[in-house]
Amino acid sequence: xxxxxxxxxxxxxxxxxxxxxxxxxxxxxxxxxxxxxxxxxxxxxxxxxxxxxxxxxxxxxxxxxxxxxxxxxxxxxxxxxxxxxxxxxxxxxxxxxxxxxxxxxxxxxxxxxxxxxxxxxxxxxxxxxxxxxxxxxxxxxxxxxxxxxxxxxxxxxxxxxxxxxxxxxxxxxxxxxxxxxxxxxxxxxxxxxxxxxxxxxxxxxxxxxxxxxxxxxxxxxxxxxxxxxxxxxxxxxxxxxxxxxxxxxxxxxxxxxxxxxxxxxxxxxxxxxxxxxxxxxxxxxxxxxxxxxxxxxxxxxxxxxxxxxxxxxxxxxxxxxxxxxxxxxxxxxxxxxxxxxxxxxxxxxxxxxxxxxxxxxxxxxxxxxxxxxxxxxxxxxxxxxxxxxxxxxxxxxxxxxxxxxxxxxxxxxxxxxxxxxxxxxxxxxxxxxxxxxxxxxxxxxxxxxxxxxxxxxxxxxxxxxxxxxxxxxxxxxxxxxxxxxxxxxxxxxxxxxxxxxxxxxxxxxxxxxxxxx
Amino acid sequence: xxxxxxxxxxxxxxxxxxxxxxxxxxxxxxxxxxxxxxxxxxxxxxxxxxxxxxxxxxxxxxxxxxxxxxxxxxxxxxxxxxxxxxxxxxxxxxxxxxxxxxxxxxxxxxxxxxxxxxxxxxxxxxxxxxxxxxxxxxxxxxxxxxxxxxxxxxxxxxxxxxxxxxxxxxxxxxxxxxxxxxxxxxxxxxxxxxxxxxxxxxxxxxxxxxxxxxxxxxxxxxxxxxxxxxxxxxxxxxxxxxxxxxxxxxxxxxxxxxxxxxxxxxxxxxxxxxxxxxxxxxxxxxxxxxxxxxxxxxxxxxxxxxxxxxxxxxxxxxxxxxxxxxxxxxxxxxxxxxxxxxxxxxxxxxxxxxxxx
Numbered sequence: 078x079x080x081x082x083x084x085x086x087x088x089x090x091x092x093x094x095x096x097x098x099x100x101x102x103x104x105x106x107x108x109x110x111x112x113x114x115x116x117x118x119x120x121x122x123x124x125x126x127x128x129x130x131x132x133x134x135x136x137x138x139x140x141x142x143x144x145x146x147x148x149x150x151x152x153x154x155x156x157x158x159x160x161x162x163x164x165x166x167x168x169x170x171x172x173x174x175x176x177x178x179x180x181x182x183x184x185x186x187x188x189x190x191x192x193x194x195x196x197x198x199x200x201x202x203x204x205x206x207x208x209x210x211x212x213x214x215x216x217x218x219x220x221x222x223x224x225x226x227x228x229x230x231x232x233x234x235x236x237x238x239x240x241x242x243x244x245x246x247x248x249x250x251x252x253x254x255x256x257x258x259x260x261x262x263x264x265x266x267x268x269x270x271x272x273x274x275x276x277x278x279x280x281x282x283x284x285x286x287x288x289x290x291x292x293x294x295x296x297x298x299x300x301x302x303x304x305x306x307x308x309x310x311x312x313x314x315x316x317x318x319x320x321x322x323x324x325x326x327x328x329x330x331x332x333x334x335x336x337x338x339x340x341x342x343x344x345x346x347x348x349x350x351x352x353x354x355x356x357x358x359x360x361x362x363x364x365x366x367x368x369x370x371x372x373x374x375x376x377x378x379x380x381x382x383x384x385x386x387x388x389x390x391x392x393x394x395x396x397x398x399x400x401x402x403x404x405x406x407x408x409x410x411x412x413x414x415x416x417x418x419x420x421x422x423x424x425x426x427x428x429x430x431x432x433x434x435x436x437x438x439x440x441x442x443x444x445x446x447x448x449x450x451x452x453x454x455x456x457x458x459x460x461x462x463x464x465x466x467x468x469x470x471x472x473x474x475x476x477x478x479x480x481x482x483x484x485x486x487x488x489x490x491x492x493x494x495x496x497x498x499x500x501x502x503x504x505x506x507x508x509x510x511x512x513x514x515x516x517x518x519x520x521x522x523x524x525x526x527x528x529x530x531x532x533x534x535x536x537x538x539x540x541x542x543x544x545x546x547x548x549x550x551x552x553x554x555x556x557x558x559x560x561x562x563x564x565x566x567x568x569x570x571x572x573x574x575x576x577x578x579x580x581x582x583x584x585x586x587x588x589x590x591x592x593x594x
Numbered sequence: 595x596x597x598x599x600x601x602x603x604x605x606x607x608x609x610x611x612x613x614x615x616x617x618x619x620x621x622x623x624x625x626x627x628x629x630x631x632x633x634x635x636x637x638x639x640x641x642x643x644x645x646x647x648x649x650x651x652x653x654x655x656x657x658x659x660x661x662x663x664x665x666x667x668x669x670x671x672x673x674x675x676x677x678x679x680x681x682x683x684x685x686x687x688x689x690x691x692x693x694x695x696x697x698x699x700x701x702x703x704x705x706x707x708x709x710x711x712x713x714x715x716x717x718x719x720x721x722x723x724x725x726x727x728x729x730x731x732x733x734x735x736x737x738x739x740x741x742x743x744x745x746x747x748x749x750x751x752x753x754x755x756x757x758x759x760x761x762x763x764x765x766x767x768x769x770x771x772x773x774x775x776x777x778x779x780x781x782x783x784x785x786x787x788x789x790x791x792x793x794x795x796x797x798x799x800x801x802x803x804x805x806x807x808x809x810x811x812x813x814x815x816x817x818x819x820x821x822x823x824x825x826x827x828x829x830x831x832x833x834x835x836x837x838x839x840x841x842x843x844x845x846x847x848x849x850x851x852x853x854x855x856x857x858x859x860x861x862x863x864x865x866x867x868x869x870x871x872x873x874x875x876x877x878x879x880x881x882x883x884x885x886x887x888x889x890x891x892x893x894x895x896x897x898x899x900x901x902x903x904x905x906x907x908x909x910x911x912x913x914x915x916x917x918x919x920x921x922x923x924x925x926x927x928x929x930x931x932x933x934x935x936x937x938x939x940x941x942x943x944x945x946x947x948x949x950x951x
Contacts, residue, residue, distance in 0.1 A: 165749040165777075168627050168671025195777040196663055201750075229667045265666050266623070471912050476840065 078132050080122060080300070081516025082115060083331060083509070084140040087412070091118035092512040093126050093133075101125035102509045111142065111285060115292035123296070130298045135588060139305040139331040139515040142285055143278050143321040147179070147375040153277040155184030157221050159212065159245075160269060161192030161228035161237050165201055171227070171269055176376040183277040186221065188212050192237050193229030196577065197529065201229060204237055206244055213248035223279050225272035227257035229265060233527040253279045253319075260322060260381070262525060263579070267371050267380035274377065275322040282321035286314045301554075303588075307383055309334045309364055309514060310521035310585060313554070325374060326383040331514025333358050333365045333384065336482045338517050339504035345480040346469050346498075349510070350487035353392040353409040357468045358384055360482075362563060366472075382525075389468045393487030394418070395428040397457060405460060419445050428490055431457045438489045458492060466496040473497070484510045519585045521563070522549030530576040539565050542582040555586030595645075595715065596802075598638040598706065600629050605808030610702035611903040612807055612825065613800070615894050617875035618699015618725030619661040620905070623668060628706050636710035640718050641691065643798050650789030651687055653678045654721060654734055655708040656695030656782055658746070658769060663778035664700070670749035673781025674704050675711040680745035680753045681783050692716045693785070693792055695732060697800040698725030698875075704781075719796040721785075723923040724892050725875050729769060730762035731935050733925050734785040737795040741765040744784040748776035797923040803829070811901045821901030822916045831920035832949070834879055834886060835859050835868050836898060839913040855895070855909055857917060868917060870895070872906045877940055879917060887949040888937045890927070892920040919949045 078095045084107060093101040103121035108114035115138075123130065146152045158171035171187035172180050190212070191205035216224070224245065228237040235258040242254045255276040261268030286304075293302050303311040306323040309330040317324060329349075336347045343363040349356045359366045365384035372383045390407030394414045398404040410417040410425055417423040419430045420441025432438045434446040434454045469481060478499035483491050484507035494501050506513065524542040543565065551557050564583040598606075607621040628638065646652075655674045657664065682688050689712065694705035697720040709716035721732030735741055741762040746769055747753045754772060759765055765784070773780040787795075810824035826832060837859040844853040852873045859866035868886070871878045876893035879886050887893055895904040898914040909915075926935055927948070937944040 162667065164670050164751075166668040166670070167749075168630060169623065169668050173630065174626055193667070195667065196660075199777075201667070201777070263662065263666050265668055471914070474911050 078128060079135045079137060079516050080119065080133055081512040081514070082118060082136065082138045083328070083511035083515055084111060084115065084138060084142060085328065085511070086141055086145055089114040089118045090509045090512040091122045092506075092509045092516055093122040093128060094513065094516040099506050099513070100128065102506060102512070104509065110288065112288040112292045115289065116295060119292065119296055119298070130296060133298050133300045135303060136293050136298060136300045137303045137305060137311060137515040137518050138289055139327045139511060140324060141328045143281065144325045144374065146278060146281055147274060150179055150182035150375075152281045153183040154223050154280040155186070155221050156273055156276040157186050157188060157212065157216055157224040158269065158273045158276075159188045159190060159224055159226045159241065161190050161204060161226065161241060162201060163189050163191040163193075163205075165193060165229060166265065169266065172273060174266060174378065175270070179375055179377065183273070185273060185277075186219075190241075192241070194231070194234055194237065196230055196233065198234050204240055209241060209244050210248065213245055216249050216252065222251060223253045223255070223276040225255045225257065225269070225276040227265070227269040227272050230263075231256070231258035232263050232268070232525065255279070255319075260320065262380050263527065264371070264380045267378050270377045271322055271379040271381055274374065274379070275320060278321040279318070282318045286318050290314060303518070305331055305515045305518045307381055308367070308521065308523075308583075309518055311518045311554070311588065316553075322381065325381060328511060329356055329358065329386045330365055330384050331511045331518075332356075332484065333360055333514065334363065334517060335510030335512070335514035336360070336484045336504070336507065337363050338513055339484075339506055339510060340480070340482045340502040342480050342482060342502065345482050345502070346472060347482045347484065348465060348469060348491070348495075350465075350483065350485040350490055351392045352394040352411045352414060352487060353390070354388045355391050355465060355468060355485075355487070356386050356388050357472050358386045359472045359474065364563065366474075385472065387468055387472050389464060391428065391461060391464045391490070393427065393429045393490065397426045397428065397431060399426060403453065403457060405457070405464070428461055428487070431461065432489050432492065435492070437492045440489065461490055462493060465491055469495055470497060520550055520553045520555035520588055521583060521585045522546035522551075522553065522555070523583045524549070525579070525581045527577055527579050530578050535567055535578070538578070538580050539567060539582060542580050543584065546582045546584045550584050550586050554588055556589035557586070560584050560586035596640040596718070598628070598632070598640060600632050602805060603629055605812055606702065606805050608808035608811050608903070609804030609806065610697060610699060612894055612896065613697050613723070613804055613892065614699035614725045614903065614905070615875045615892050616872055616904070616906040616909075617727070618696065618701070619664065621700050621703055623665065624700045624703025624707070627669075627671065628703050628710070631707060631710040637713070638706050638710045639715040640801055641715040642718050643793050643796050646691065646717065646789035646793055648788060648790040650690045650792070651685070652691050652693045652717070652787055652789065652792050653681055653689050653783045654693045654695050654732065654785040656701040656704045657779060658729070658782045659773045659779035661700070667777060667779065669779065669781070671707070672711060673747045673749055674783065675708045675781070676747035676753055677745040677781045677783035678708060678712060680747065680755050681743060681786055684743055684755055684757070685786060690714060693734065693787075693796060694720040694801065695782075696720055696722045696725055697804055698722060702801070702804060716801070717792065717796060718801045719798040720800045721797065723797040723800050723926065724890070726935060727874055729766040729784070732785065733797055733931070734787060734792070734795045735762045736931050736934050737925070739785040739787050739791055739795060741784060743786060744769070744782065746772055746776070747781045752776060795925070797925050815900060822896060822898065822918070825896065825901055825918065829920045831892070831918050834917040834919055835863050835866060836861060836916045837863055837866070839909060839911055839915055842910055853906065855906075857915065870917060871942075873940060874906060876906065878937060878942060878944065879919065885944055885947050887919040888942070888944060888947045889940060890922040890931070890935045890946070891949045892922055894918050894920065921950045
C-alpha cells in the first residue's frame with residue numbers, strides 16, 4: 078500500500094491506495110509548520126482503513142510549498158548567481174529581468190566570469206579560475222551558502238559548470254551548488270533564472286524535507302519517502318533538497334494524473350473546476366502534455382518542463398454580474414461560497430446558483446434563486462458551458478474526439494457533454510485527485526541534450542540518450558523490468574549549422590518493491 | 595527629434611514582433627539591452643529622414659546569425675557598435691547617424707543600442723519595413739547602395755572589414771560563413787552612405803509605426819476593445835480570416851524552417867479555409883488554390899483575443915488567430931525590389947499579388 082499526500086496552500090490531503098483502489102482519504106488544513114498537518118492527515122487515513130504502519134511501503138508527497146515561497150517572496154536565501162560566459166553576455170547580467178521585490182527578497186549577487194561554450198562545444202574563453210578564487214573569498218566574507226552556476230551552452234556540454242563547481246567547493250566546502258544544466262534547457266536567462274530560484278530555495282528545502290520526514294517517522298512508518306516533481310514522477314527526499322524547483326508544478330500535474338487514474342484513462346482532456354478557476358490540460362499516455370514556451374514563476378521567466386495547463390476564470394464561486402450585461406466573472410467568492418452564494422443564504426449570484434436555478438444540482442436551497450428568469454438562467458448556463466468547451470478545445474492538438482474527465486469541487490458547472498468529447502467521465506474521489514496523483518507516481522529518467530548529427534545518425538543519438546535515460550531511472554529506484562519509453566523526439570535546430578538537433582528522451586518505470594534510498 | 599524612454603519599449607517590442615511577419619527573432623532581449631543602456635544614462639534619439647543633410651554619413655547596423663545562439667550566448671553588447679567603429683576607421687570619418695537594418699523582430703532594438711553607444715541619432719526607418727532572412731534584401735542596397743566596405747565584429751575582439759567585393763550576395767555568403775566561425779552570431783555594419791542616399795532609399799517611418807502599432811494594441815487591451823482592429827487601423831491592413839489553426843506542417847531545409855499553416859474560419863468566416871506558407875517568415879496566403887496575399891506584403895498571424903503576434907516557431911493546432919495582411923512599403927513593390935524580395939526570390943513560381951490596390 079502507498080500513501081499519497083498533497084500539501085497545498087490551504088489544504089493537506091492524504092489518500093491510502095491499495096490493490097483495490099482508494100482505501101481511505103482525508104482532508105485537513107495545511108499548518109504553518111507543515112509537519113502537523115501531514116501528521117493529522119496520515120493518522121486519519123491509517124485509522125479509517127485500519128491499516129498497519131508496516132503495510133505502507135512508500136509515502137509520496139506533492140507540494141506547492143516551494144512555488145508559494147517564490148510567489149510570496151518569503152524564506153528565500155541569499156544566492157551567488159555565477160555565470161560563465163565572458164566576454165559574451167556582459168550587457169545583461171544575472172537577474173537583470175527580475176521584478177525588483179524578488180531580486181531584493183532573494184539577495185541575488187551576480188557574478189560574470191570568463192568561460193562558457195559555443196554552440197559546437199568550443200570554448201568561448203578558458204574558465205577563469207582566478208576570478209572564481211576571488212568570488213570564493215567574497216562568499217566566505219558575506220556568509221553566502223548557496224550558488225547557482227550557469228555556463229553558456231551547458232545543455233550541450235556541462236564540463237565547465239562541473240569544473241567551476243569543483244573549484245568552488247574546494248574553497249568553500251559548505252557551499253550548496255545548483256548547476257543550471259540540471260534544471261533547464263537552452264535559453265540562457267530562463268535557465269539561469271530557474272537555477273537561481275533553485276539556489277535560493279535550498280535552505281527552505283532542507284527544513285521542509287526534515288519536517289516531512291519527521292511527520293512520517295513520527296508515526297513509525299518505515300516507508301520510503303518521495304516527492305513528486307513537475308512531470309509527475311518521483312524524486313527521493315535527498316533529490317528534492319537539491320532541486321526544490323522541480324516540484325513547482327507538481328500540483329496541477331498530480332491533479333491531472335490523479336484524474337487519469339480515477340477514470341482509467343491515459344489519453345484524455347482534463348478539466349479541473351475549482352472555486353475560482355478552471356484548469357484544463359491534455360493527458361497523453363497518462364502524463365500531462367508539456368508547455369513548450371517560457372513559463373513565468375513569481376514574475377520570473379524560466380524554462381522548466383512544466384505541464385501545459387490553461388487557466389480560465391470560471392469556477393463554482395464565479396460571480397455573475399446582472400447589472401453589467403450578465404457578465405460572468407472574472408471575480409469569484411472563492412472558498413467563501415457557502416457564506417456568500419445565494420443558495421446558501423448569501424447575497425451574491427454565483428455560477429453555482431445558476432446551476433441550482435436550472436435544476437441541475439441539489440446543492441443549497443433552490444427556492445432562494447427561484448426569482449431568476451428562466452431564459453436568463455438557460456442563457457447563463459449555456460455561456461458557462463461554452464467557456465469550458467472553448468478552454469478544452471484550446472488544449473487539443475487535433476480535432477480527434479477525446480474523452481473528457483471533469484474533476485474539482487466546481488464540476489457541477491458542466492451540465493452537458495463537452496463539444497468534441499468522445500465521452501464524459503466524472504469520477505468518484507476527485508476531491509483528492511492531487512493526492513492520488515502523488516500516490517501513483519512512477520520513477521523517471523530523462524535526457525535533454527543538443528547533439529551534432531554530423532558524426533552520428535538520428536537513430537544512434539536517440540538510442541544513446543535512451544540508454545542513459547534508462548540507467549538514470551534505475552538509479553532513481555525504478556524496477557528495470559518495468560522501464561518503458563514514454564517519449565523520444567529530436568527537433569532540428571533552425572539556423573544552427575553542424576546539423577544540430579535537440580534530443581529528448583524520457584522513460585518511466587514502477588518503483589522497485591522494497592526500494593530504499 | 596524623439597527621445598526614447600524606457601516606457602516606450604513594451605509598445606516598440608510588440609510592433610516590431612508584428613512587423614516580423616512570423617520571423618525576425620524575439621525583441622525581448624534587445625529591449626532589455628536598450629533598457630539597461632537607458633538606465634546607465636545613455637540616450638536614444640530618433641530623427642526623421644528629412645532632417646538628414648545630404649552629406650551626413652550613415653552606416654546600417656544590426657545583428658546577424660542564429661536566433662537560437664542569440665538567446666543562449668547573449669551578446670557582449672557592443673558587437674554592432676564595434677562593427678560601425680571599424681568602418682569609421684576605414685572611412686577616416688565618424689558616422690553622424692545610424693540607419694536601422696530591419697524593423698521586424700529583434701534587429702529593431704540593435705540599431706537603438708548602437709545609437710546609444712555611439713551617441714548619434716537613429717533614423718526613423720529601416721531597410722525592410724518587416725523581416726527578411728538575407729543581407730541583400732535591404733532597400734539601401736537594392737537601390738544602388740554599396741555593400742562594400744562592410745564590417746563584422748564578435749564579442750571576443752575580432753573585427754573584420756570587407757574592403758571590397760563582387761556584390762551583396764557575395765557579402766551575404768561570406769559574412770554568414772564568418773558569423774558561424776565566430777560562434778553563430780555577430781554584429782554587422784554595412785552600406786556606408788551619405789544622407790542623400792539614405793533619404794532616397796530608406797523605408798521611412800517604420801520605427802514610429804512599430805511604436806504606434808504596439809501602443810494601440812496595449813491601449814485596446816486595457817480598454818477591452820478589439821486589439822486586432824487597433825492593428826488594422828494603425829497599419830491600413832486588412833484581415834484575411836479569423837479562425838483557428840488546425841494544422842502545421844514543418845520541414846527543415848538547409849537550416850531554414852519551412853512549412854504550411856492551415857486555418858479554418860470561425861464566426862462570419864465559418865466554412866472558409868486558408869493556408870499560409872512560411873520560411874521562417876510568412877510568405878504566401880492561399881485560399882481555394884489561389885494566392886490571395888504574397889511577400890513582400892506583410893502576412894502576419896496574431897492571437898484573436900490579445901493581438902499578440904504568433905511566430906512560426908510556436909504556431910500549432912488550437913491557436914485562435916487572425917490572419918492579417920499589411921501593405922508593404924512602396925519601395926518594396928518596384929520591379930527592381932521584386933527581383934530581390936518577391937515570391938520568386940523565395941522559390942515560389944508565382945508573381946507578386948498585391949493585396950491592396
